[in-house]
Amino acid sequence: MQMFPTNRPRRLRISPGIRDMVRETRLSTSDLIHPMFVNETLKSAKPVGSMPGVMVRPPSEAVTEAQTAEALGIPAVLLFGIPERKDEEGSAAWADDGVVQTAVRNIKGGTGMTVITDLCLCEYTSHGHCGILRGSEVDNDRTLERYARTAVSQAEAGADIIAPSGMMDGQVVAIRQALDDAGFENVAIMAYSAKYASAFYGPFRDAADSAPGFGDRRTHQMDPGNRREAIREMRDDLLEGADILMVKPAMPCLDIIREARDAFDEPLAAYSVSGEYAMIKAAAANGWLDGDRAMMESLLSIKRAGADMIITYFACEAARLLRGE
Numbered sequence: 001m002q003m004f005p006t007n008r009p010r011r012l013r014i015s016p017g018i019r020d021m022v023r024e025t026r027l028s029t030s031d032l033i034h035p036m037f038v039n040e041t042l043k044s045a046k047p048v049g050s051m052p053g054v055m056v057r058p059p060s061e062a063v064t065e066a067q068t069a070e071a072l073g074i075p076a077v078l079l080f081g082i083p084e085r086k087d088e089e090g091s092a093a094w095a096d097d098g099v100v101q102t103a104v105r106n107i108k109g110g111t112g113m114t115v116i117t118d119l120c121l122c123e124y125t126s127h128g129h130c131g132i133l134r135g136s137e138v139d140n141d142r143t144l145e146r147y148a149r150t151a152v153s154q155a156e157a158g159a160d161i162i163a164p165s166g167m168m169d170g171q172v173v174a175i176r177q178a179l180d181d182a183g184f185e186n187v188a189i190m191a192y193s194a195k196y197a198s199a200f201y202g203p204f205r206d207a208a209d210s211a212p213g214f215g216d217r218r219t220h221q222m223d224p225g226n227r228r229e230a231i232r233e234m235r236d237d238l239l240e241g242a243d244i245l246m247v248k249p250a251m252p253c254l255d256i257i258r259e260a261r262d263a264f265d266e267p268l269a270a271y272s273v274s275g276e277y278a279m280i281k282a283a284a285a286n287g288w289l290d291g292d293r294a295m296m297e298s299l300l301s302i303k304r305a306g307a308d309m310i311i312t313y314f315a316c317e318a319a320r321l322l323r324g325e
Helices: 016-022 059-071 099-110 140-157 171-181 199-208 228-240 251-263 274-285 291-305 315-322
Strands: 032-039 055-057 076-082 114-119 161-164 188-195 244-248 268-272 309-312
Touching: 032 059, 032 099, 032 315, 055 059, 059 076, 059 099, 059 315, 076 099, 099 114, 099 140, 114 140, 140 161, 140 171, 161 171, 171 188, 171 228, 188 228, 188 251, 199 274, 228 244, 228 251, 244 251, 251 268, 251 291, 268 291, 274 291, 291 309, 291 315, 309 315
Parallel strands: 032 055, 032 076, 032 309, 076 114, 114 161, 161 188, 188 244, 244 268, 268 309
Antiparallel strands: none
């Protein structure tokens, strides 16, 4: 008679208590980073149509949203700014009284949260591209000087972490040198190291008013077909002085997150982007799936792949579920 295998994996799934004991990956509120949009042209909060539940706020209301996240145990926010005035160079990005700078001061004055500032020029330029143009292309090296000025301005406002997202070659070392020269050697850099030219950014561009006026961003954002290039980009950013690496988007790049985790010991962030959020929200609204379960499963998959921290528009919703609210 054939003997039944002595190994029965179901023994460890048979009850909720045992399943919890042997769970390999756990998600907590401390893993989450809450992204926020602040818009200088607004007098009151405005919903983002393509991102149900997400609001764009004037700088004066940023502290209220940050306080809500802090009360849920979320340790950090990531700020994106939309200025009242845009020009060819994006000069509002480094203004002392700029939209992000004002929001940083408000949040630091009213919370104990870690404040991360996104650093790119696409929200600030009249043409919607990530840097200074030379003809129809972004001039990499001229753009670095503007990034450096913006980083120092954000640090002066009180930012704890600068997150350069423009994918310019040499952006991390330019920012690191500028911060150190200005006396901000303790301000960290979270580098958007592997940022792909993804189709999943559409709703974000609605919220941030940052769609390019012509062309696209494939000259500087990575080709979604490339894997080895992502590791090269991350290695270069570490050599230039990055403190935290990031992969963006998250769910389409779980393999990249896993490979980065295996290759590097440094802290690793993943950005679960607007399109990921919008898809789950739309499917849940149509009754096609359980929105809460899909949200938590997607976030858990990012953590399981190896991310130490997750930037997600679900941060507050997920935190409420994790707290049993």
